[in-house]
Amino acid sequence: MRVAIIGAGVIGLSTALCIHEQYHSLVPSLEMEVYADRYTPHTTSDGAAGLWQPYLSDHGNLQETLWNKETFDYLLGHLGSPAAKEMGLFLISGYNLFTQPVPEPPWKNIVLGFRNLTPKELELFPGYSYGWFNTALMLECRSYLPWLTNRLTQRGVKFFHKKVESFQEMFAQGVDVVINCTGVRAGELQPDPELQPGRGQVIKVLAPWVKHFIITHDIESGIYNSPYVIPGSEFTVLGGIYQHGNWNEENSTQDHKTIWENCCRLLPALQKAKIVQEWSGLRPARPWVRLERETVRHGHFQAEVIHNYGHGGFGITIHWGCAMAAARLFGSILQEKKLASPPQPRL
Amino acid sequence: MAAPKVAVVGAGVIGLSTALCIAETCPSCSVTVLSDQFSPNTTSDIAAGMLIPHTYPGTPIHVQKQWFTETFTYLFAISNSAEASEAGIHLVSGWQVFKNTPEEELPFWSDVVLGFRPMSEAELQKFPQHRFGQAFTTLKCDCPPYLLWLEKRLKATGVQIYTRKVADLWELHSEYNIVVNCTGIGAHQLVGDEKLFPIRGQVLKVHAPWVKNFIRDGDGLTYIYPGIHRVTLGGTREKGSWSLSPNPGTTKDIFDRCCSLEPSLRGAQDIKVKVGLRPSRWCVRLQREVLSQGGLKLPVVHNYGHGAGGFSVHRGTAKEAAHLVGECIAALQGSSSRAKL
Numbered sequence: 001m002r003v004a005i006i007g008a009g010v011i012g013l014s015t016a017l018c019i020h021e022q023y024h025s026l027v028p029s030l031e032m033e034v035y036a037d038r039y040t041p042h043t044t045s046d047g048a049a050g051l052w053q054p055y056l057s058d059h060g061n062l063q064e065t066l067w068n069k070e071t072f073d074y075l076l077g078h079l080g081s082p083a084a085k086e087m088g089l090f091l092i093s094g095y096n097l098f099t100q101p102v103p104e105p106p107w108k109n110i111v112l113g114f115r116n117l118t119p120k121e122l123e124l125f126p127g128y129s130y131g132w133f134n135t136a137l138m139l140e141c142r143s144y145l146p147w148l149t150n151r152l153t154q155r156g157v158k159f160f161h162k163k164v165e166s167f168q169e170m171f172a173q174g175v176d177v178v179i180n181c182t183g184v185r186a187g188e189l190q191p192d193p194e195l196q197p198g199r200g201q202v203i204k205v206l207a208p209w210v211k212h213f214i215i216t217h218d219i220e221s222g223i224y225n226s227p228y229v230i231p232g233s234e235f236t237v238l239g240g241i242y243q244h245g246n247w248n249e250e251n252s253t254q255d256h257k258t259i260w261e262n263c264c265r266l267l268p269a270l271q272k273a274k275i276v277q278e279w280s281g282l283r284p285a286r287p288w289v290r291l292e293r294e295t296v297r298h299g300h301f302q303a304e305v306i307h308n309y310g311h312g313g314f315g316i317t318i319h320w321g322c323a324m325a326a327a328r329l330f331g332s333i334l335q336e337k338k339l340a341s342p343p344q345p346r347l
Numbered sequence: 348m349a350a351p352k353v354a355v356v357g358a359g360v361i362g363l364s365t366a367l368c369i370a371e372t373c374p375s376c377s378v379t380v381l382s383d384q385f386s387p388n389t390t391s392d393i394a395a396g397m398l399i400p401h402t403y404p405g406t407p408i409h410v411q412k413q414w415f416t417e418t419f420t421y422l423f424a425i426s427n428s429a430e431a432s433e434a435g436i437h438l439v440s441g442w443q444v445f446k447n448t449p450e451e452e453l454p455f456w457s458d459v460v461l462g463f464r465p466m467s468e469a470e471l472q473k474f475p476q477h478r479f480g481q482a483f484t485t486l487k488c489d490c491p492p493y494l495l496w497l498e499k500r501l502k503a504t505g506v507q508i509y510t511r512k513v514a515d516l517w518e519l520h521s522e523y524n525i526v527v528n529c530t531g532i533g534a535h536q537l538v539g540d541e542k543l544f545p546i547r548g549q550v551l552k553v554h555a556p557w558v559k560n561f562i563r564d565g566d567g568l569t570y571i572y573p574g575i576h577r578v579t580l581g582g583t584r585e586k587g588s589w590s591l592s593p594n595p596g597t598t599k600d601i602f603d604r605c606c607s608l609e610p611s612l613r614g615a616q617d618i619k620v621k622v623g624l625r626p627s628r629w630c631v632r633l634q635r636e637v638l639s640q641g642g643l644k645l646p647v648v649h650n651y652g653h654g655a656g657g658f659s660v661h662r663g664t665a666k667e668a669a670h671l672v673g674e675c676i677a678a679l680q681g682s683s684s685r686a687k688l
Contacts, residue, residue, distance in 0.1 A: 083394065090562070093560055113464075113467055113482055115464065121462060123427075133484075135440075170500075209431065211439050268427070268431070
């Protein structure tokens with residue numbers, strides 16, 4: 001049973017690990033391979049600050065809220081373990097700021113200590129009249145992706161640096177199940193008009209005195225188009241750009257100016273911060289995550305694809321819940337192929 | 348009296364902030380700071396600089412609250428300005444956890460810090476040995492940056508700063524009109540204050556930049572305070588110990604206690620061990636005294652004995668000390684005009 005995962009961002013690697021952990025002992029013949037043209041630190045995931053926080057509303061998508069919760073609880077459980085530091089996992093508290101009262105988010109009981117901001121706290125943020133405080137998690141992909149890669153390598157999973165041109169290419173090689181974790185470029189393997197890039201740009205600075213995340217919101221501009229400051233273990237990420245439909249991965253001088261001016265207005269002390277790096281990436285935006293099976297005809301055979309892409313700006317936030325769901329889909333494939341039962345002698 | 352000459356002895360957080368307050372409230376004064384130690388070698392440099400008050404048994408609570416509120420307000424404004432990083436002032440959120448529910452669930456300072464509330468059940472799960480906790484956001488003064496920033500502000504207002512060991516306050520009589528004694532634990536010898544005693548604190552300063560929240564055990568003995576570049580792990584409260592040498596057994600004990608609160612600290616790097624002697628007293632000695640010796644008089648303002656709570660009340664006590672200096676000046680001017688009659 002050969003399984004190929006296409007894509008080595010947070011979605012691809014975590015889905016690979018989740019499936020391998022659950023089914024390796026049940027399916028001794030399981031052979032797993034990862035194919036990607038970009039590996040850490042060059043994936044979309046690597047550019048993200050790594051803050052666990054879903055969008056403000058799930059638009060009735062309860063499934064996604066459940067996957068977010070599953071991810072949070074899974075990560076919280078790992079906090080006390082020796083692996084936490086290597087994973088790039090730690091707790092962080094911070095602020096969400098608004099210019100007017102907004103409904104509480106679906107994740108308010110998932111994070112720790114969620115509450116409204118007091119008037120004195122709001123004095124810190126002139127121009128914002130309402131907000132939330134809570135404790136959440138950071139999962140830095142520049143540590144998490146190598147950690148996942150190590151776990152997979154230890155398990156004998158093989159990695160290939162290759163751009164896959166089609167699902168057929170995989171099946172022709174003898175792959176039985178393809179897990180499609182190709183993120184923003186999934187459309188190259190199978191057209192998907194729902195999938196669009198949500199271009200973001202960030203400035204990484206040295207500002208070790210910043211200990212809280214600060215996310216501002218401008219209901220009119222939309223998510224991530226308002227300044228945010230997210231302190232990591234080494235760098236602080238300044239951002240606030242979301243351009244729907246823009247495929248340009250080059251840094252824009254105008255966007256740099258927007259981010260810098262807005263973040264310095266939010267936190268005047270940032271003016272003294274040293275700029276270390278600038279980065280642009282394409283969030284794989286979709287009205288909802290595509291997480292489903294697809295049976296593909298390959299000659300006389302039925303081959304299976306499990307799609308797991310379209311996580312927008314909340315990939316890290318939702319990744320483990322989706323990996324588990326993908327693993328369940330994989331389990332149902334095994335059931336149908338009767339591979340989950342002990343091997344029968346050949347007659 | 349034209350340009351009263353004021354000597355401030357001591358250059359820890361109390362000495363420097365007091366000198367600054369005097370310079371601010373008495374522009375005509377000529378202020379000089381004298382100390383044998385400066386940052387990074389003061390007691391203040393060992394402390395984490397967290398704004399979490401220590402309760403002095405001998406000072407009325409409303410006075411302590413006033414000192415803390417003034418200090419918090421002053422630093423809050425700096426933390427919100429462009430100077431925050433240079434001054435080493437930053438906000439930090441976290442938890443104070445208790446193994447046994449404390450008698451006083453609401454400390455006097457709970458409405459001064461930000462967002463004070465009891466911890467939720469979910470938050471307490473992270474601390475299985477603790478049954479109760481408080482979450483809040485407060486300020487931290489990182490040293491050396493804060494002390495260096497105070498020195499810079501002092502020089503900008505024309506205050507002179509000299510390295511000098513003062514063995515006896517009377518040494519200063521010929522050069523200065525008023526002496527302000529901010530010598531911390533040094534006051535034990537300098538003015539023979541038997542009520543002042545050290546409470547030895549050993550701490551570890553480690554590199555663990557993923558620790559963004561503070562954690563403090565309500566017993567005051569175990570704490571994790573993330574600073575700009577290092578996390579301070581503490582600590583000890585050894586009453587009466589004058590030893591400044593680090594104790595290796597204590598180092599291991601502190602590290603283990605902190606790791607049980609925050610397991611990820613096992614990965615901390617570059618552990619530096621420091622020792623400081625908290626200048627402890629039943630109450631802060633914040634008062635005027637006129638020393639006299641053979642017909643000579645020397646007005647002194649004492650501002651020492653802040654124990655474990657120096658940073659938390661420094662600005663408040665500095666302002667009161669500056670006020671007392673003003674009273675000394677008025678008294679000197681009064682007596683000099685009486686002398687003219």
